[in-house]
Amino acid sequence: MRIRLALLTACLAVATALPAQAADATGAHLEGELPSGAVYVMDVPASWNGTVLLYSHGYAPAGSPKLAQNTPSTAARDKLLAEGYALIGSSYATNGWAVTEAVPDQLATLDLFTEKFGPARRTLAWGTSYGGFVTTMLAERHRFDGSLSMCGLVQGGVANWNSTLDPVFALRTLLAPDSGIRLAGFADQAEAVAAAKSLTTKVDAAQQTPQGRARIGLAAALHNIPGYNDASQTKPGPTDWGTQQSNQFTAVRGLLQMPAFSWRQEAESRAGGNPSWNTGVDYTAMLARSPLYKEVTELYKEAGLSLRTDLSALGRAPRISANPKAVGWMRNTSVLTGRLTAPQLNIHTTGDALIPVQAESAYRRAATAGGSTGLLRQAYVDGPGHCTFTTGETLGALDTLEDRLDTGRWDVSPGTLNSRAGQEDPTTEARYVPYRPTAYPRPHDLAHPGDNRP
Secondary structure (H helix, E strand, C coil): CCCCHHHHHHHHHCCEECCCCEEECCEEEEEEECCCCCEEEEEEECCCCCEEEEEECCCCCCCCCCCCCCCCCHHHHHHHHHCCCEEEEECCCCCCCCHHHHHHHHHHHHHHHHHHHCCCCEEEEEEECHHHHHHHHHHHHCCCCEEEEECCCCCCHHHHHHHHHHHHHHHHHHHCCCCCCCCCCCCCHHHHHHHHHHHHHHHHHHCCCHHHHHHHHHHHHHCCCCCCCCCCCCCCCCCCHHHHHHHHHHHHHHHHHCHHHHHHHHHHHHHCCCCCCCCCCCHHHHHHHCCCHHHHHHHHHHHCCCHHHHHHHHHHCCCCCCCHHHHHHHHHHHCCCCCCCCCEEEEEEEECCCCCCCHHHHHHHHHHHHCCCCCEEEEEEEEECCCCCCHHHHHHHHHHHHHHHHHCCCCCCHHHHHHHHHHHCCCCCCCEECCCCCCCCCCCCCCCCCCCCC
């Protein structure tokens, strides 16, 4: 997706800004609206250090309020302003799968900042979750000095929606084979919400039996949903299969409530049809590669079920085909190239159920093919949840990126990251650990166009 300079310049020419909300010895706070309808926010300290941080926020469901964000948290904002950073970000013109608006709106926000405050000495892009995906789009296609993607959807759009299809396909096939519950190609939000409710009812009932729990565990394994994915959960032991499955069940319900149905329908409406497929997918091989394979085999053994029989049922079940036009739209707008133009650091929690940590494997594969592995580093926080970094862990990662830009050398060892996190926030223990995620189950990037073809 390339943004024509002429169009961007035209947009900026008519950009409007509201008067500064605060402009005194503590700096300036500006809010305003771009011609696209996106709103933006800018905070500039009185003693600006010359670095501007362009923050891309996470996914906001269609219909929710448009809110501009320039940091992941209030604590991070306050600390960064005290350290002299300028902080900017936009809401994007629309919510939902809004990458075609998000990228130009973020660039327009940056250019408007330059118009008002002058050129920055250093410009960094950073973002969380879906915003980590937007950040990587910016980093691949436009010139930034560096970027930080946190818990990012860096597997890209095609891989994301394909992988989101797999667990619900398994659940319908094994728990509701004759239900006719639609999994893709929704006519509207009402149909998607109704389908989600129907499958959730089946899943809730299945959780009451050992056989149902085993099958839910199998579906969770196809999406690599970890057995400890929320800090409020009981942390299971290495062979505590029951607690692991119970924790996964909670995450599976969350997947059904929004991403797999409602959010998918919104993305389909932009793409012009269903951009996902599972034709030709070997679920037996996929399960064998999952880090949760042992859990699934033990759950099936305890339930007295044949895993081979259920995998054969998945193999025989009618598959879902994609709309070629929709796949083309998703590839053109939402698939990463792996060709970074400047250093990027990615951080991810190991217990992420919404964007499993294996997404980082998908992006490393793309960066290897794109020839930019020297620019990419990835680091991992040993903790449950999606984007549940402490303020110290977040700012320690930012310090690490800046050190790479200052010295020309990467140091992303857990010890260094934890030390930097501790300097930023001495009150909370940092949790960076040595870690290497397994392969993403459904990788798809522009360097490997033959993978998982519909």
